[in-house]
Amino acid sequence: MIYLDYAASTPVEQGVLEAMTAAMTIDGNYANPSSTHAAGLYSNVLIADAAAKLAGLLNTQPERLIWTSGATESDNLAILGAASYRKDRGRHLISMRTEHKAVTDPFSELAKNGYDVTWLDPEPDGLLDIARLEDAMRDDTQLVSVMHVNNETGVIQDIAAIGAACRDRGALFHVDAAQSCGKLPVDLDDLPVDLMSITAHKFYGPKGIGALYIADRKGVHVEPLLFGGGQQRRLRPGTLPTQQIVGFGETAAIAAARMHEDFAHITQMRDRLWNGIRDVPGVRVNGTLDKGFPGILNVSVEDVEGESLLLAMEPFCVATGSACNSKSQEPSYVLRALGLGDDLAQSAIRFSFGRPTTEAEIDFAIERYRQGVARLREMAPGRAA
Template sequence: MSAPIYLDYAATTPADPRVVEQMVRHLTLDGVYANPASRSHMPGWLAEQAVENARRQVADLIGADPREIVWTSGATEADNLALTGFMRANRARGRHLVTSIIEHKAIVDTAIALEAEGFEVTWLTPGPDGRVTPEQLREAMREDTVLVSLMAVNNELGSVNDLTALSAVAHEFGARFHTDAVQAAGRLALDVEAMGIDLMSVSGHKVYGPKGIGVLYVRRDPDLRIEALIHGGGHERGMRSGTLATHQIVGMGEAFALALDQREADGEHAHALRQRFLDGLSACDGIHIHSPLEQAVPNIVNLAFDGVDGESLLIALRGLAVSTGSACNSASVEPSYVLKGIGVPHSQALASIRFSFGRFTTIEEIDGAVEEIRRALSGLRQPAEATMNHR
């Protein structure tokens, strides 16, 4: 049995072979395997050098200073550290956080946990395009607002927020601005300085790097304080203790360096794939596009299919690897909270699937996927049509 066509790049990307090659060199006795915190011998120095080189590679992609890069176990931990660490450290200044109802669960669940601690959260509802406007944010701001957290790119829709405009509103009220940029890294031009971003979460495995490694960018500012969530050794400027996983860090660094070099080429490739995909499905009736194509990254397309439900369609699409939404929420049989959050009707939300492409997706795979979708729709809709005709 042949492997399914993989169109779930928004959930995770396969590691680029060039990334794996670098990682392997930092695992075994004949490579650079020592603890980077061991500064009393050459192997430790070499490991530290590898970590610092990767720190620079990540910083280069987002326009940061390498000293502003804090290693974490992934973007989920980075989001938790940004929200919980910041709110706890700054509770004397204010206890109000602003975010949106369609953020990634790593933000949503953390904000809910902060509410249980006594912090106040204002939940913004984006427009039908999945974007928050500066005017919406301005209306939500208060004197005691200390942090705004709004994602760069929505992981189910691909919609892109105007981070520069949103951060300007936050700063106008004296608050800090955090963004979950997991789906933006390597796909959008990111410059934390120009965009006015104070905190940014990114991940390795969404950019053709390894899982289990991420970064929280923390602007170097004596007034920006983060309370550590993990203690034991004071690593990462006291913000995140723990022995650094050199091979994963090197992998993320290499992945981000490649993403910087290939961002335009990867973007053109994704645009071509999306156009081919949508053109191929244009002859099918009853398809609705939830993603705002003009204000979205090209690698994510969220579609609804009339006359079917998403779970049945997923089963019928046995030749494709796709999802009904975020991989972090895929165990739920409820419709996507993101689609519900932008006002998609319940029945249509249940009939929606996210397709996401990547660096290694081919035109042939897109054509194969289109044929698979046509076949599945025909098979699922015919019984319903036959029943209606019989009546």
């Protein structure tokens, strides 16, 4: 097995695992952090330390972070919670057709309950035209949600410009940063972002832990989705998972130290793979290399079906789309929003790279991809070779 699906999930770093183990075993700090005895208070110290590490990565204050189970819950809390809190301002919402299901589905649920949703189409390279956003804004627009890095194509949106447009019209701006947190610099003290969803398992932390950033600004608030305790200012009640939070904090600290090194490495891996397959007849990049995150390379090729190519590329673990939508037999809605026809969208393969990726793995992937395309074309009489 050779893993090139780091956009779906990543392995847990050894230092993260060790920190988590120390916080959940009989010899560790396993006490309920809501308890008022010494052990519970010490668990709270560990949680505060983790919050400080994550806040340091994002350049914000620890008290602006609400712990969640992951980016999907954070997205739901941000979108549904903000929409409920600001319903008196208006019921107009804006997002993009290329968003993750954790954003599009909550928006669709709100549409069923009387909210008016405007879905913006991207440019052919996947970027949002700011003028199109500005034209879509209305006096009753209360929330805009645009992801930072697209999970299928790696396209990086200009969240500074989008946030500035939202501020001009008094709309809140939510960003799904699941694919960028810990991989790209994010300065929340400077960016005009009101709500940001993040998760640990996309950058070498544990699954099951995420956070929602809520800006310290008038009018920025969310109503809770869950009830049953006073934890986290009653915005997200329930016993905090100390070991998961400790792991997230350690993940953030490692990412802060390694970000530039990691970025250079995955850029080298992405460029090596693309240079090795770019002369395959009919191959194309979905999205943009110039304004894309180098950890993701999404390519389509003419006259080849993606699932068949996936099988031809064994033993590689790669994807034909988002892991959260992988059971669908339909072509990727993200790629169709970029203007791809069904055939090209069906042929798409997403490669994603990580810290452990080696040049030898990339060279083998190039060989497998080229062989797979050639073999599948040979098996389809009448199609171009």
